[in-house]
Amino acid sequence: MSDAAAFGAELIKAGLLLETGVPGLYGRSGTFEAVHDGLDAWITRIGVAERAEIMRFPPAMNRKRFEASGYMRGFPQLAGTIHCFCGDEREHRALLACIETGQDWTAGQKATDAVLTPAACYPLYPILAARGPLPPGGATIDVMSWCYRHEPSDDPARLQSFRMREYVRIGRPEDVLEFRQRWLDQAPVIGAALGLPALTDLANDPFFGRTGKLKADSQREQGLKFELLIPVGSAEKPTACMSFNYHQDLFGTLCGLTLPDGSTAHTGCVGFGMERLVMALFRHHGFTPATWPAAVRATLSL
Ligand code: AMP
Ligand code: ZN
Numbered sequence: 001m002s003d004a005a006a007f008g009a010e011l012i013k014a015g016l017l018l019e020t021g022v023p024g025l026y027g028r029s030g031t032f033e034a035v036h037d038g039l040d041a042w043i044t045r046i047g048v049a050e051r052a053e054i055m056r057f058p059p060a061m062n063r064k065r066f067e068a069s070g071y072m073r074g075f076p077q078l079a080g081t082i083h084c085f086c087g088d089e090r091e092h093r094a095l096l097a098c099i100e101t102g103q104d105w106t107a108g109q110k111a112t113d114a115v116l117t118p119a120a121c122y123p124l125y126p127i128l129a130a131r132g133p134l135p136p137g138g139a140t141i142d143v144m145s146w147c148y149r150h151e152p153s154d155d156p157a158r159l160q161s162f163r164m165r166e167y168v169r170i171g172r173p174e175d176v177l178e179f180r181q182r183w184l185d186q187a188p189v190i191g192a193a194l195g196l197p198a199l200t201d202l203a204n205d206p207f208f209g210r211t212g213k214l215k216a217d218s219q220r221e222q223g224l225k226f227e228l229l230i231p232v233g234s235a236e237k238p239t240a241c242m243s244f245n246y247h248q249d250l251f252g253t254l255c256g257l258t259l260p261d262g263s264t265a266h267t268g269c270v271g272f273g274m275e276r277l278v279m280a281l282f283r284h285h286g287f288t289p290a291t292w293p294a295a296v297r298a299t300l301s302l
Contacts, residue, residue, distance in 0.1 A: 008156035035142025038300030083109035116148030138171020
């Protein structure tokens with residue numbers, strides 16, 4: 001068993017994670033959620049100077065808007081779509097017969113207007129664009145969504161369904177870069193406040209296929225993505241618990257986000273992987289928050 005799988009088994013044995021029988025899909029205990037809630041409130045406090053507008057989204061988003069985001073070009077392997085039964089009574093009988101006999105009953109399911117949200121900031125760009133040109137200072141939004149990514153794994157930190165909290169900056173390129181740099185500079189402070197060994201490093205997204213390799217290389221060359229890495233499942237290979245992204249004018253162009261002078265807005269976001277951070281806390285401080293260092297408990301109001 002890998003280090004990560006062993007840590008997952010420990011979390012399950014301790015009752016912090018509740019097994020569903022699907023890798024990467026877990027229920028969480030009250031203790032896990034208390035730590036999550038403390039972390040969530042702390043993220044609000046450390047972001048208070050952003051004076052961000054709050055938006056909270058459901059786990060699913062508009063399929064048309066998702067298509068327009070280009071997600072299927074970059075990450076078809078991760079996307080989760082929502083399909084439903086839309087047939088008549090005859091088709092219903094056939095469906096039930098398939099289930100009863102253990103045959104595939106899903107082939108006839110039809111795509112709905114919704115897909116699972118891949119990242120918390122995706123639903124926000126079209127909503128912002130619909131308001132018209134941005135105000136002169138641009139905008140800063142505090143978003144949270146349950147996100148879905150099809151990457152089943154026995155590493156408890158690699159979930160299929162997880163919560164992502166983000167601060168998203170929309171504005172001139174220099175506004176977005178200043179915002180991202182400010183959060184990158186804060187990264188060691190975040191690690192220290194949580195009592196976690198954290199490093200920041202250049203990163204890339206897991207783009208699909210052969211052209212994906214070129215996209216990933218170019219993303220690295222341009223320094224568009226950084227991650228805060230903390231050992232969670234594995235001691236040797238630390239896990240990305242936060243990311244600091246600069247999208248340039250990608251979403252601005254796709255969604256029609258404009259600045260008062262008519263130019264296309266640039267965007268960037270700072271994302272917190274909530275479950276990963278909670279698991280990192282359990283990994284490094286033990287499974288009983290009452291015994292954690294006083295400073296960490298104070299940070300998380302535990
Ligand atoms: P990304 O958009 O890939 O940079 O994701 C933002 C953050 O979400 C990452 O830094 C992780 O902390 C978290 N995250 C991404 N994928 C997963 C996953 N499969 N399971 C749990 N957390 C994830
Ligand atoms: Zn984002």
